[in-house]
Amino acid sequence: xxxxxxxxxxxxxxxxxxxxxxxxxxxxxxxxxxxxxxxxxxxxxxxxxxxxxxxxxxxxxxxxxxxxxxxxxxxxxxxxxxxxxxxxxxxxxxxxxxxxxxxxxxxxxxxxxxxxxxxxxxxxxxxxxxxxxxxxxxxxxxxxxxxxxxxxxxxxxxxxxxxxxxxxxxxxxxxxxxxxxxxxxxxxxxxxxxxxxxxxxxxxxxxxxxxxxxxxxxxxxxxxxxxxxxxx
Amino acid sequence: xxxxxxxxxxxxxxxxxxxxxxxxxxxxxxxxxxxxxxxxxxxxxxxxxxxxxxxxxxxxxxxxxxxxxxxxxxxxxxxxxxxxxxxxxxxxxxxxxxxxxxxxxxxxxxxxxxxxxxxxxxxxxxxxxxxxxxxxxxxxxxxxxxxxxxxxxxxxxxxxxxxxxxxxxxxxxxxxxxxxxxxxxxxxxxxxxxxxxxxxxxxxxxxxxxxxxxxxxxxxxxxxxxxxxxxx
Numbered sequence: 001x002x003x004x005x006x007x008x009x010x011x012x013x014x015x016x017x018x019x020x021x022x023x024x025x026x027x028x029x030x031x032x033x034x035x036x037x038x039x040x041x042x043x044x045x046x047x048x049x050x051x052x053x054x055x056x057x058x059x060x061x062x063x064x065x066x067x068x069x070x071x072x073x074x075x076x077x078x079x080x081x082x083x084x085x086x087x088x089x090x091x092x093x094x095x096x097x098x099x100x101x102x103x104x105x106x107x108x109x110x111x112x113x114x115x116x117x118x119x120x121x122x123x124x125x126x127x128x129x130x131x132x133x134x135x136x137x138x139x140x141x142x143x144x145x146x147x148x149x150x151x152x153x154x155x156x157x158x159x160x161x162x163x164x165x166x167x168x169x170x171x172x173x174x175x176x177x178x179x180x181x182x183x184x185x186x187x188x189x190x191x192x193x194x195x196x197x198x199x200x201x202x203x204x205x206x207x208x209x210x211x212x213x214x215x216x217x218x219x220x221x222x223x224x225x226x227x228x229x230x231x232x
Numbered sequence: 233x234x235x236x237x238x239x240x241x242x243x244x245x246x247x248x249x250x251x252x253x254x255x256x257x258x259x260x261x262x263x264x265x266x267x268x269x270x271x272x273x274x275x276x277x278x279x280x281x282x283x284x285x286x287x288x289x290x291x292x293x294x295x296x297x298x299x300x301x302x303x304x305x306x307x308x309x310x311x312x313x314x315x316x317x318x319x320x321x322x323x324x325x326x327x328x329x330x331x332x333x334x335x336x337x338x339x340x341x342x343x344x345x346x347x348x349x350x351x352x353x354x355x356x357x358x359x360x361x362x363x364x365x366x367x368x369x370x371x372x373x374x375x376x377x378x379x380x381x382x383x384x385x386x387x388x389x390x391x392x393x394x395x396x397x398x399x400x401x402x403x404x405x406x407x408x409x410x411x412x413x414x415x416x417x418x419x420x421x422x423x424x425x426x427x428x429x430x431x432x433x434x435x436x437x438x439x440x441x442x443x444x445x446x447x448x449x450x451x452x453x454x455x456x457x458x459x460x461x462x463x464x
Contacts, residue, residue, distance in 0.1 A: 095298045103284065140284075
């Protein structure tokens with residue numbers, strides 16, 4: 001690795017935000033050093049690199065930190081032109097992709113976290129929210145790929161694909177822990193589901209997602225923690 | 233206006249999100265039709281163009297809608313290459329600008345809205361939050377302009393400038409309604425304040441910000457509404 005391309009990533013194995021940065025680096029074929037953070041005892045480097053949010057992921061490129069997963073994805077795409085281009089050339093398509101990536105990032109994922117951390121009525125409300133957001137996302141995917149969906153491969157994978165597979169890639173673990181169906185391939189999410197299935201078949205994705213049992217363990221731990229502190 | 237460049241903007245006069253799109257269009261010299269929305273009785277066009285959030289601003293370019301103010305700003309910059317470029321060429325600087333623009337958009341402005349809509353302890357908490365976020369922003373501005381701050385003019389104004397002036401441009405009206413100082417030019421925000429002052433001197437900005445009294449009226453109305461519904 002040349003001195004001028006020293007790349008490291010501060011992350012946490014169960015974070016979908018970190019996962020999307022890892023996937024982006026792997027799709028581009030960029031060698032990097034991975035630093036797993038203990039989120040209860042963050043490294044001084046992490047605090048130095050991300051003094052504002054003190055959160056992972058942080059990408060460090062030649063000593064310069066970049067934070068916020070969607071900002072990092074665009075940085076990677078603009079810095080390394082090799083491999084797949086994560087955003088299309090056309091400004092309107094770029095705007096659509098940016099909009100829906102941020103929609104999944106903020107609106108869908110936040111409610112998925114709520115489902116994990118709540119029970120009873122609060123959880124029912126969050127389940128309904130996710131289902132409504134997924135219906136909207138389905139329309140979004142339809143509008144983006146109005147000209148037909150290309151067969152996904154390692155060379156044409158895009159920013160929204162990376163956000164989709166990092167957010168929903170562990171859906172089986174999520175459904176096992178929650179005992180409910182998040183993504184309904186029959187009703188709300190046929191396009192999302194078929195796209196996700198195709199993405200999960202890519203070797204890069206297979207190599208980057210944490211094993212099912214490890215995710216189940218992490219999700220159970222987070223759920224128990226949240227429910228315990230809510231009932232105190 | 234050529235048929236291939238029909239631009240309209242659905243907005244609301246008191247929205248800083250709309251203001252930043254207007255400023256971007258004016259800085260680029262793009263002619264557009266402005267459609268003021270009645271937010272209690274939204275037009276069918278607005279609902280058609282933004283079915284996901286049903287919110288302003290919506291930019292419509294040759295019949296195609298773009299939503300979310302930061303997505304719109306990048307779209308404008310990528311579509312019309314004339315006039316100032318809102319983002320620099322260097323990917324690292326672009327990432328910094330995107331990070332801080334989204335920080336002001338989400339973290340600072342949301343707490344400013346909370347200050348407006350609360351009283352007592354909740355308001356004190358929001359004031360403290362804004363002050364802390366402004367200290368962080370000050371460090372951000374320092375790091376972005378480490379090589380020296382260029383004198384701002386109509387040709388070198390950038391995305392972060394547009395976000396800053398749309399968010400803080402009516403600070404005098406905000407301070408009058410709230411009876412407190414939001415931006416402290418002596419303590420937390422010397423760089424932000426001097427940049428804001430310079431931006432407020434630009435003819436485009438002077439022509440785009442709504443008059444002081446109109447903003448005071450709108451803010452008083454919003455505050456009263458929020459406090460009334462909270463006390464019911």
